Amino acid sequence: MFSSVKEKNSGFNFGLPVLTTKPSSSNGLTPLTAAPTTSVQPAFGTTTLTRDDNSEVTDSSETREPRPQFTFLGGQLKLESPWRNMDWTEEQKTSLMETITSYRRSCEEVPQARVLLLGPVSSGKSSFISSVQSVFNGRVTNRAMVGSFSSGFTKKLQSFNIRGKKGEDHTGLVLCDTMGMSEDGMTGLTLHDILSVVKGHVPEGHKFSPDQPVSASETVGYVKRPSLKDKVHCVAFVVDASKITTYPKGLSTTFKQLRKHISDLGVHQVALLTHVDQVCLQTAKDVTGVYESRTIQDVMGKAAALLGMSTSYIVPVKNYSSELDLDVNTDVLLLSAVDHILQYADLYFQDNAPQNKELKTALDL
Secondary structure, X not given: OEEXXXXXXXXXXXXXXXXXXXXXXXXXXXXXXXXXXXXXXXXXXXXXXXXXXXXXXXXXXXXXXXXXXXXXXXXXXXXXXXOOOOOXXXXXXXXXXXXXXXXXXXXXXXXXXXXXXXXXXXXXHHHHHHHHHHHHHOOOOOOOOOOOOOOOOOOEOEEEEEEOHHHOOEEEEEEEEOOOEOOOOOOXXXXXXXXXXHHOOOOOOOEOOOOOOOOOOXXXXXXXXXXXXXXXXXXXXXXXXXXXXXXXXXXXXXXXXXXXXXXXXXXXXXXXXXXXXXXXXXXXXXXXXXXXXXXXHHHHHHHHHHHOOOHHHEEEOOOOOOOOOOOHHHHHHXXXXXXXXXXXXXXHHHHOOHHHHHHHHHHHO
């Protein structure tokens, strides 16, 4: 007879223990054919029964819940099929570089597409610019000021031309860096200043200050009547995967308000999820596993909720940080992000082509 029942906790384990045997239907881990839609619950230890002689017997009659499809690799959850397809080859890298280099705006009066990177301090905006430049330069470089101080290095509006391979002519893309967004409403780039940049009123090199908003009367070089080439043609929000759950609650409200105002200006928006290698050990070792990582897939969902946008607009990236040499897989991920951005920048030019603007005006009348 069993005189009592005790719960024996073997320790908190958020993320199931690494399996040492192949999952089978007998242990409740039968492989499925579709990606999982349920979350993996924490394991809090095993349940034991105590006999009168105080010897313990593990209870094996416990009913198990169906588990999602995954395998374990290095202690990380790995999906059996990627949630996005990617060609990780040198040929794909070359193809993407050629696509970006040959990009031409559908609007002849604009020489280059201006893409504004927006995100909290240390989210990886400047690192992304440097990483993209590194790919085209053929070696890791840090031309954009990159730092880890809480206040961030970038204080002014800086535009970076992306040159073709081996210093060829400029591509049709300019990446614009700015001061980090305000997380607390007290410091950083304000909503007013961001919209002034998007509208094209802020001159190159303008130094931002929360105490001195951009204005026609106070800002030196203020562009009163910006042309189409002065405006921002796409906004790429940048958020840190390792901080998604620790960002202030008010930041989500800020993002959503900002996105509404930018949408009202007719500017399309995408997002970059940086530092994915810091939330998934396997991706840090091999970036080709980024779209097979359940962890990153979950973080993507959290980023979508934070930004108030669909995950289809968000792409994960791994910036170059401590590396001295380029890696073809990291390059493919970075170039795919640039290609993603350019697709939405081109929608702006299609929307603002002379014939489309005339049609829109006629419909509004």
